[in-house]
Amino acid sequence: MRQDHLITATQLSRDDIEAVLDRARAVADDPAAYADRHAGRVLALCFFEPSTRTRMSFDSAAKRLGMNTIGMGDVDSSSVSKGESLSDTVRVIEGYADALVLRHPSEGAATLAGERVDVPVVNAGDGAGQHPSQTLLDLHTIREDHGLDDLTIGIMGDLKYGRTVHSLAAALTEFDANQHFISPDSLRLPRSVRFDLHETGAQIREHDELEPVLGELDVLYVTRIQKERFPDENEYHRVAGEYRIDAETLEAAADDLTVMHPLPRVDEIAPDVDETDHARYFEQAHNGIPVRMALLDTLLENADPDGDEGTEVDR
Amino acid sequence: MSDHELRVSKIRDGTVIDHVEGGQALNVLAILGIDGSGGFGVSVGMNVPSDRLGRKDIVKVEDRELSQSEVDVLSLIAPEATINIVRDFEVVEKNRVTRPDGVTGVLSCPNRNCITNAGEPVETRFDVVADGVRCDYCATILRADIADHIDV
Secondary structure (H helix, E strand, C coil), rough: CCCCCCCCCCCCCCHHHHHHHHHHHHHHHHHHHHHHCCCCCCCEEECCCCCCCCHHHHHHHHHCCCCCCEEECCCCHHHHHHHHCCCHHHHHCCCCCCEEEEEEECEEEHHHHHHHHCCCEEEEHHHHCCCCHHHHHHHHHHHHCCCCEEEEEEEECCCCCHHHHHHHHHHCCCCCCEEEHHHHHCCCCCHHHHHHHHHHHEEEEECCHHHHHHHHCCCECCCCCHHHHHHHHHHHHHHHHHCEECCCCHHHHHCCCCEECCCCCEEEEECHHHCCEEEEEHHHHCCHHHHHHHHHHHHHHHHHCCCCCCCCCCC | CCCCHCCCCHHHHHHHHEEEEEHHHHHHHHHHHCCCCCCCCCCEEEEEEEECCCCEEEEEEECCCCCHHHHHHHHHHHCCCCEEEEEEEEEEEEEEEEEEEEEECCCCCCCCCCHHHHHHCCCEEEEEEEEEEEEEEEECECCCCHHHHEEE
């Protein structure tokens, strides 16, 4: 991957993705070999929006590469609450760190940040836009179970605002995947995502029910339908109930169906699914560590190809 | 020059933007940043009959020759427009508008949650795609209602 930043999944080629995933596999196989690889470097965790797992996962990944991390603390107590622009904030933080991870409530925030600074920027979620590092760990999870070709995947839930969905759908177009999108009418894929999928000639179908396609799927990727997307709470409960799965739902699925979820889940996957062979969402979350280590390693290497990379590792 | 164009007087030097879709003349001026404060004469004909378009608008700007890149942005709202450069009452150059690859600082993003609408010091930038324009920041696609988002 010869990229300066990771802003959107649409920027990634198949080779880019496979290179990071190969490296993630190497990291998982021998984490000790990477332990001091970026010693002395600093990763800034710029989270303008609450996040638990993405922030902790990047924090942990960086530390396992020997890096230190710095954060902004609570947005309410930072300069952001004093009205400083994102442009200024990232320019200042650029001087404190060797790379930035950015989570921001506005779509396009990471693109803007990437234009303002010279150090690598990773988009860790921009509003309802993109979340490409999540996609890399999703793809790693899928690849370990099924491989990435000849894949039939169902993506279900909030497809309109779900940034993990937008990134995953875009990245899957680099592979030979049949994508089924299952959602209520009001939460279908946004026009911009559908446009990109059509541009690539991707095989996609949209459904309002899971049942007709469940038996064909290798992977079912479930996302949360959020209450705040509905003006009426009764409507929310009615719709959300239709896109909830449990162990009984999965009796109609293939034996080797993999069920994934970017987490946090609320009640769209019943706890009894956790005990089935289908559940992979906790491994998926754990895969954030080797994948984000591989991603940071790649971006830092691109940013400073002649730099001292610490211990040379076999790749 | 046809009788229809005589509704507004001939100009000695400048640019005539003809065959603008009816009702878009003021948006054309907005895109070009012409609000009269520059001191040069501006004439506008709106909804005049046209063989080609049914109704068309015409904009005449005196003592100013518009560059190709300036007028290419017009193609987004006036794809049929023709640009006539006039010197000493004669049309010395006649060009069609061509679609640019992108437009910078002309349109506002319709997505209220786009970072370009968050008070940042940033110019909007749109790629021109098959059937509209697309925000470089949030990827929102703008199609039929481009003229509503002119922000210059």
